[in-house]
Amino acid sequence: MDDRRELPRKLAHEHLARGDATGWFEALYAEADGKEQVVPWADMQINPHFAAWLAAHPRPEAAKRALVIGCGLGDDAEALAAVGFQVVAFDVSPTAVAWCRDRFPASTVQYAVADLLKLPEDWIGRFELVLEIYTVQVLPVELRRQAFERMAQAVAADGTLLVIARGRDATDEPCNMPWPLLHDELKFIETCGLREVSFEDFLDQECPPVRRFRAEYRRPATITSAKS
Numbered sequence: 664m665d666d667r668r669e670l671p672r673k674l675a676h677e678h679l680a681r682g683d684a685t686g687w688f689e690a691l692y693a694e695a696d697g698k699e700q701v702v703p704w705a706d707m708q709i710n711p712h713f714a715a716w717l718a719a720h721p722r723p724e725a726a727k728r729a730l731v732i733g734c735g736l737g738d739d740a741e742a743l744a745a746v747g748f749q750v751v752a753f754d755v756s757p758t759a760v761a762w763c764r765d766r767f768p769a770s771t772v773q774y775a776v777a778d779l780l781k782l783p784e785d786w787i788g789r790f791e792l793v794l795e796i797y798t799v800q801v802l803p804v805e806l807r808r809q810a811f812e813r814m815a816q817a818v819a820a821d822g823t824l825l826v827i828a829r830g831r832d833a834t835d836e837p838c839n840m841p842w843p844l845l846h847d848e849l850k851f852i853e854t855c856g857l858r859e860v861s862f863e864d865f866l867d868q869e870c871p872p873v874r875r876f877r878a879e880y881r882r883p884a885t886i887t888s889a890k891s
């Protein structure tokens with residue numbers, strides 16, 4: 664896996680050195696040219712920590728909208744569509760979005776090119792479920808609050824935000840990209856009008872195991888005024 668990280672790390676380093684925090688994703692997907700082996704996070708299947716969460720939650724009874732942030736090659740978005748969500752899935756990389764459309768030509772998912780840091784206005788407050796997997800951990804620390812603020816804004820009243828990321832303690836050695844999150848960084852989400860419902864800190868089944876956080880947040884339902 665670490666060999667697969669060489670190219671992304673080089674591209675990230677070059678783009679970040681010229682102040683471009685997100686340009687390296689498109690450069691990587693374009694370089695991959697349809698070969699998923701070049702993209703280290705492209706497992707071509709649903710994320711197992713998301714699959715476990717989804718299995719533990721009832722399917723939506725009425726049509727519910729979900730937003731998938733940094734959707735990569737689309738497997739998590741497709742899994743949500745398969746259980747009945749109306750899904751919008753976006754990525755900053757046009758090549759990744761085109762790749763999703765090629766992989767899933769009959770999909771009901773609405774794939775879009777967009778930047779989380781410039782969230783489209785008409786997505787604000789619109790989604791009953793917002794899903795973020797491994798995107799904030801590839802953004803520089805100084806952009807993370809803005810990223811969390813934007814994803815929180817997309818959550819509808821009574822809606823959920825699910826974040827899955829690598830985790831670390833403040834005393835851990837800083838790693839090369841991906842850059843794991845601190846629980847304290849996630850706590851910022853609670854200043855964006857959401858409340859933490861659950862926070863899990865665990866080692867996964869990889870060899871060697873990787874520390875992960877899975878955190879769920881909820882926006883309170885709007886309070887309707889009582890009849891007098």
Ligand SMILES: C[S@@+](CC[C@H](N)C(=O)[O-])C[C@H]1O[C@@H](n2cnc3c(N)ncnc32)[C@H](O)[C@@H]1O
Nearest residue numbers: 688704733734735754755756778779796797798
């Ligand atoms: C580490 S990958 C994870 C992809 C996918 N979520 C997964 O778990 O396989 C991060 C993804 O986020 C996208 N991304 C990075 N910054 C973004 C931004 N500001 N807005 C939208 N997508 C972004 C990248 O292009 C990439 O596809």
